[in-house]
Amino acid sequence: MKSNVRDGRITLPEKQFHQSCRILFGPEVRITPQFLSHLQPSGVKTAYRKLALETHPDRAYHLGVDEAILEERFKKVHCAYKQVFSYIKEPDSYILTIPLRSFHQPDRPATKPPSPQRPYFYKGEIPSRRIFIGQFLYYSNIISMRQMWDAVVWQQIQRPRIGDIARQLGWLSPSDIQNILRHRNRGELFGEFALRTELLSFYQVLVLLGRQKNLQPRIGIYFIERGILLPKKLDAIAAALKEHNRRHWFKK
Numbered sequence: 001m002k003s004n005v006r007d008g009r010i011t012l013p014e015k016q017f018h019q020s021c022r023i024l025f026g027p028e029v030r031i032t033p034q035f036l037s038h039l040q041p042s043g044v045k046t047a048y049r050k051l052a053l054e055t056h057p058d059r060a061y062h063l064g065v066d067e068a069i070l071e072e073r074f075k076k077v078h079c080a081y082k083q084v085f086s087y088i089k090e091p092d093s094y095i096l097t098i099p100l101r102s103f104h105q106p107d108r109p110a111t112k113p114p115s116p117q118r119p120y121f122y123k124g125e126i127p128s129r130r131i132f133i134g135q136f137l138y139y140s141n142i143i144s145m146r147q148m149w150d151a152v153v154w155q156q157i158q159r160p161r162i163g164d165i166a167r168q169l170g171w172l173s174p175s176d177i178q179n180i181l182r183h184r185n186r187g188e189l190f191g192e193f194a195l196r197t198e199l200l201s202f203y204q205v206l207v208l209l210g211r212q213k214n215l216q217p218r219i220g221i222y223f224i225e226r227g228i229l230l231p232k233k234l235d236a237i238a239a240a241l242k243e244h245n246r247r248h249w250f251k252k
Contacts, residue, residue: 014096017087020080024048025153026146041089042189043156047149048081054145119144129248134219136241143228151222159216162190162208171204 018031024047029035055074057067087094126139138148163180166172172180176199184193191208194200200208220238223229229237 009093009095011095011097012083012087014098017083017096020083023076023080024051024084026150029150036088036091038157039088040156040161041085043153044081044085044088046156047153048077048085050152051077051149052081119146121145126244130245131241132219133238133241136244137223137229137237140237142237143223147223147228151219154222155216155219160212162212165208165211165215166194166200166204169208171200171208 021031022029024044052074055070055077057071057074121141121144122139123141124139126136131139134143134148134151137143138145143151163172163177167174167177172194176194180190180193180197180199184190191200191205195202195205220229220234224231224234
């Protein structure tokens with residue numbers, strides 16, 4: 001993925017950037033200004049970590065896929081993550097460019113739109129370890145890999161921010177939050193910086209993470225709202241997952 005520098009900023013073809021977003025979040029995702037404005041570095045990281053886990057060459061045997069295919073896809077996922085994360089982290093450092101068509105370029109005959117990418121469904125047994133409900137649905141061959149990622153990103157985007165929770169509790173002021181967002185190191189989490197600079201204690205960070213987890217929408221709602229699962233079916237799956245994790249509670 002090539003880019004140039006102009007006026008101290010990196011020029012990045014818009015088409016190339018959108019392609020990187022689709023690699024991380026799925027080909028059907030519409031890359032709009034609203035989508036990018038709600039996207040957070042933590043959401044990009046989550047999408048990458050989960051996608052990298054499924055595309056790592058070490059998973060070839062369990063997925064029943066050739067290792068060379070996974071290795072090539074893993075490289076694409078990693079490059080896409082670096083580009084999207086860097087842009088979301090510092091959007092003012094980039095200029096998205098749109099290619100201009102030459103006036104003398106002859107019109108090309110219409111071509112058929114590319115066929116949509118077929119969803120990938122897991123083939124194999126459910127791993128003998130503790131897993132989350134989205135993973136359980138995927139490993140049970142109920143949803144595709146892309147549906148699982150979409151649900152995870154949806155949950156990440158909608159969950160409340162730690163800074164907002166800390167402000168509501170009176171633990172951080174708006175200026176404290178701005179200070180953290182401006183001065184934390186690249187890739188450093190909000191809570192990590194607040195703990196390192198003693199703006200928050202270890203106990204406070206734990207409380208904030210716990211509240212954030214409790215306040216975020218349950219991922220099952222995503223599948224119900226889109227008609228993928230009925231409430232009764234989801235309840236039955238949740239019970240089966242609970243039993244699965246009980247039998248493998250000691251495994252990571």
